[in-house]
Amino acid sequence: MSYIVDFKNVSVVGLESSPVAEALAGLRANEARYFMNKYKHQFTVVPASESQETLDYVNRVLKERNIEFAAKPLETSRFQVENIKFAYVFYEDGLAINVMYTVDDPKKRAVGFKLSEGMEVPQELEGKFKFARQKSALAGTIRGSFFVIKGEY
Helix, strand or coil, rough: CEEECCCCCCCCCCCCCCHHHHHHHHHHHHHHHHHHHHHHHCCCEEEEHCCHHHHHHHHHHHHCCCCCCCCCEEEEEEEEEECEEEEEEEEECCEEEEEEEEEECHHHHHHHHEECCCCCCCCCCCCCCCEEEEEEECCCEEEEEEEECCCCC
């Protein structure tokens, strides 16, 4: 069942099993606010158990860098706004991954990693990426990094 993320009243619905559920919910709400403000798009998530196609897509893109996460995926989101396709996976350990894939510009395609406040850098990313910090009223301190997608997906 899908869930429209409310960024005014942050809820841990769907993320309860995460040890950093509050921070992950804030991170998810931060993404929802961004898409509403920039694109007037309602950010909707579905349980990972109902979205194997999205998980497979994100995992295929991650294989480009030989990354495979051990953490349990809790929720996903997949949609297109304007000429950009987005896919999100929110993991139990507090990690959020997004794949941004422009339809008509191969130079603007990337995978972003965001770490919820209170979580350690996942072993799969340790030493491979530098993380910048950003403050968010909804999510506290978010650490993020990315890589540019080279392949066609």
